[in-house]
Amino acid sequence: MKVTVVQGGGFGGLVLTTTADTAALPLDDAIRLREAARGFSELPATVGGPGHADQLLTEITVEDDEGKSHTVRFAEDERLGRLVALVRAMGGRDG
Numbered sequence: 001m002k003v004t005v006v007q008g009g010g011f012g013g014l015v016l017t018t019t020a021d022t023a024a025l026p027l028d029d030a031i032r033l034r035e036a037a038r039g040f041s042e043l044p045a046t047v048g049g050p051g052h053a054d055q056l057l058t059e060i061t062v063e064d065d066e067g068k069s070h071t072v073r074f075a076e077d078e079r080l081g082r083l084v085a086l087v088r089a090m091g092g093r094d095g
Helices: 027-037 081-090
Strands: 002-009 015-021 056-063 069-075
Touching: 002 081, 027 081
Parallel strands: none
Antiparallel strands: 002 015, 002 056, 056 069
């Protein structure tokens, strides 16, 4: 399973992309990532409103082991437990 987090916008307009692949992570981290992604495909493609011009926007794409993917977009002020847990599970690891 691969998870890609893209964050961009805000005043600087910078875009940061982080990808984690369970095949490349230590077993404990891979398990945490899979746990955090459970039920992700059931979320709508957009959560909350479109945000505003200087707001940080986040896009998370989860690709399962069969190659099926699901993407969810949300603004920084959305407090959705599953999405926040998924970002935290990423642990800032690139790879």
